[in-house]
Amino acid sequence: MISKSQFLKYIQCYKYLWxxxxxxxxxxEEVDASLQRIFDEGYEIEDYAKKLFPKGVxxxxxxxxxxxxxKKLIKEGNKLLFQATAMANKLYCMADIFSxxxxxxxWDIYEVKSSTKLKDIHIxxxxxxxxxxxxxxxxxxxxxxxxxxxxxxxKGKIDPKKLLKIEDLTSEVKNVISGxxxxxxxxxxxxxxxxxxxxxxxxxxxxxxxxxxxxxxWKDIPEHSIYNIAGSxxxxxxxxxxxxxxxxxxxxxxxxxxxHKSILHHNVIKQNKIHIxxxxxxxxxxxxxxxxxxxxxxxxxxxxPMFDGYKPYQRIVFQFSLHVQESKGAKLKHYEFLAKxxxxxxxxxxxxxxxxxKGIGTFIAWNDVFEKGCNREMARRAPKYSxxxxxxxxxxxxLMMIFRNGYYVHKNFHGSASIKKVLPVIVPxxxxxxxxxxxxxxxxxxxxxxxxxxxxxSERNKLATDMLKYCELDTFAMVEILRKxxxx
Ligand code: SF4
Numbered sequence: 001m002i003s004k005s006q007f008l009k010y011i012q013c014y015k016y017l018w019x020x021x022x023x024x025x026x027x028x029e030e031v032d033a034s035l036q037r038i039f040d041e042g043y044e045i046e047d048y049a050k051k052l053f054p055k056g057v058x059x060x061x062x063x064x065x066x067x068x069x070x071k072k073l074i075k076e077g078n079k080l081l082f083q084a085t086a087m088a089n090k091l092y093c094m095a096d097i098f099s100x101x102x103x104x105x106x107w108d109i110y111e112v113k114s115s116t117k118l119k120d121i122h123i124x125x126x127x128x129x130x131x132x133x134x135x136x137x138x139x140x141x142x143x144x145x146x147x148x149x150x151x152x153x154x155k156g157k158i159d160p161k162k163l164l165k166i167e168d169l170t171s172e173v174k175n176v177i178s179g180x181x182x183x184x185x186x187x188x189x190x191x192x193x194x195x196x197x198x199x200x201x202x203x204x205x206x207x208x209x210x211x212x213x214x215x216x217x218w219k220d221i222p223e224h225s226i227y228n229i230a231g232s233x234x235x236x237x238x239x240x241x242x243x244x245x246x247x248x249x250x251x252x253x254x255x256x257x258x259x260h261k262s263i264l265h266h267n268v269i270k271q272n273k274i275h276i277x278x279x280x281x282x283x284x285x286x287x288x289x290x291x292x293x294x295x296x297x298x299x300x301x302x303x304x305p306m307f308d309g310y311k312p313y314q315r316i317v318f319q320f321s322l323h324v325q326e327s328k329g330a331k332l333k334h335y336e337f338l339a340k341x342x343x344x345x346x347x348x349x350x351x352x353x354x355x356x357x358k359g360i361g362t363f364i365a366w367n368d369v370f371e372k373g374c375n376r377e378m379a380r381r382a383p384k385y386s387x388x389x390x391x392x393x394x395x396x397x398x399l400m401m402i403f404r405n406g407y408y409v410h411k412n413f414h415g416s417a418s419i420k421k422v423l424p425v426i427v428p429x430x431x432x433x434x435x436x437x438x439x440x441x442x443x444x445x446x447x448x449x450x451x452x453x454x455x456x457x458s459e460r461n462k463l464a465t466d467m468l469k470y471c472e473l474d475t476f477a478m479v480e481i482l483r484k485x486x487x488x
Contacts (some may be wrong), residue, residue, distance in 0.1 A: 002187055004093040004128050010187045011124055012211070013204040014197060019213050021191045026216045033445045041303040042114045046096060048160040048304070049112040049146045053097055056080040063092065067136075070098075088135030090188055095129055097146070106141030107133065110166070114303045116150035116312065123172045127180040130173060143173045148312045154305035163304065163312070200242055201227070202235050223414075224249050229257075230265035230406075230415035264406040265415055275409040281485055284402055289395075290330075291361040292482075294323040296474040297374050298440065298467070300447045307344035309381045317374045318345050318447050321471035322356055323479050332479060336468055340460070342451040346378050350385040360391050364478055366419045368398035399478055402485065419477055427480040430473070437470040 002010070002017070010017040019026060031039070050056055057078045059069050066085035073081055084098030084107075097110035109129050113122060126143040133140050149165040190197065205211045205218070226233060226241050229249050233241070237256075246252060249269045257263045268275050299315035306316065318339040325332050335356040339345030365371040372393045379386035402408055403417035412425045420439065423430055432438040437446060449455055450463050 001087070001090050001092050002184070002191065003091075004125065004132070007091075007128050007184065007187055008121060008125060009211075010190075011121065011183065012207075012209070013199060014187070014190055015199040015217070016211060016213060017187055018190055018193070018197050019216070022196070023216070027212050028215065034441045037445055037448075038114070042112075044304055045114045045148060045164075046112045048158065048163055049097065049110070050082055051160040052146070052164065052166075053080055053082075053099065053110075056082045056097065056099075059083045059085055059094075063087070066094065084133075086133045086136035086138065088132060088137075091128070091132040091135060091184065093129050093132040095133065101141050104141045106139040108142040108144065109133070109140060110144045110146050112146045114148055116148045118145060118147070118167060118169070122147075123169055123176055124180055124183075126169055127173045127177045128184070130177065131181060131184060142168060142170045145169055148303055150312055152305075153311055154308050156308065158304060200239065202238050222248060224269055224411060226252065228415045229262050230409070230413075231259035231262040232415070233262070261404075261406050261409075264409045265411075268409045269411050272411070275406070276488060277407040278488060280405070280407040281402055281488060284407070285482075285485060287362070288364070288397060289361045290328060291324055291326040291359060293357065293361065293363045294321075294475040294478045294482075295363050295365050295371060295392075296321050296471055296478075297371055298443045298447070298471055299374060300444050306342075309344070315374055315377060316345065316447075317349060317378060319443075319467060319471055320349065320353060321468075321475040322353065323475045324356065325479070326358070334472060334476075336472060338450075338464055338468055338471075339447075340450060340464060342453075344381070346381045350378060350382055350388070354385065354388055357388075357392075360395050363392050363396045364399050364482070365396060366398070366400045366474070366478055368396045368400075372396055399482060408485070408488075419474065419481075422481065423477045426484050427477070430477055430480055432470075432473060435470055435473065436466040443467055443470050 006017055006020055009020065057073055057080065059066050059073065059081055061069055063085075064087070066083065067087045070081060070084045070086070079100035079102075081095075081098040083094045083096065085094045086092075095109045096112040099108045099110065100106075101108050109126065111122065111126055111129065115122075122145050126145070130140045130143060145167045146164050147167070149163060152159075152162045201217060201221070205214055211217075221227060225247050226238065226249055229252075241247075241252065241256075249266055252266055254266075257266055264275055297317045298319040299317050301313045301315050303312050305312060305314065310316065320337050322335045323332055324335065335352075337349050337352040339348060363371075375389040375393050379389040400417050400419070403413065403422055410425050413421045416422075420432060423432075437443050446463055446467055450460055450467065452460075
């Protein structure tokens, strides 16, 4: 038997389905926090979607139990079901909203997703449901996707009619259904095979979602492999290299790469040396003007806006770390802010930030697109700070560009310009490894716990300390990287 979610994974990579059926012990034991958050948000969106269909009845249980309950509820005359379940022809699926249309005398299906736009996989999802329910003897009419409306701006209580959009995909499903039938046949055949299928690792493991079997399938991929080359390879090029048996960057033929950053990375590995363009670094650093402000924000982006004035998935900037060096050789100062209450932090955060800024010099960020975007969004919510935020954006310098532009390339950056990869190479004594929070995703998730009053105060205090330490290291890392670059 194949469930809908297994089939959708099969579409991403057929090996997934086989591993799921026969090597389930390879899956990680725990769902990581960010994935769990995606699931939780999905349930929240579903709850709002149900409000658009009042008087629906919930089907209970899973598999046979849910299937029987579905039949029972329909027999009793119910015309609107949540999680209606069908099992037929070795397929199993649940429909989020299953609604009988008395005019057409058919059942309409509504699939609820937390994404903000239609994706091809949603059409395949609905095609699978249609196939499964029709196989079980239901007449299926219209097929819809219910998804988040990214233009909705919260004002007061969440309005499900404005938060969600319904799209009729009946004709799109019709266009793909024969292909989906073929895929289902192949998937059912695959799970009769004893031997593990061999697949080439291309882009499917991370696209569109990170696969849970990466730990297993990627275990033999060596360091400095073609998957990590700076600028990344297209699927076509990956394929060509794998066909030639090339897996290491050093083995890529000299004239094969075309992107500047890929060529630099290739040279650094082949010649086993560090690539440094001193003049370009010097010219970049000459753009910096004191006082220097090293700024980093932490944000949280909920699907359902938490506060008025926010759209779905819009960033709530809840924390900053700011290191300041007023003049050359001056003592470094550190300032910080962390919102600890469940209210829009924009005004308090900006008030604090402004109080620490004495004259605009250069604001230094890592990947400044992020900080600039946060500033533009905050300026819209807090117009009295818009000139201040505009000034920050006008003076912003992105320290990451020195690495992204290839002025400094080290093989141990592993093709990345992320601060997490650059820092341990340039400033080995500084590390995120000793911190409780080691990356932005965890810091972001932590905020939900921090503002949750039902969580013990001592736990929240400990979390606040960890969050502050993490963000402080992000800006101190920039201070130290800049110091090293100046030494060059
Ligand atoms: S890790 Fe990649 S190759 Fe392995 S099952 Fe997942 S998508 Fe397929």
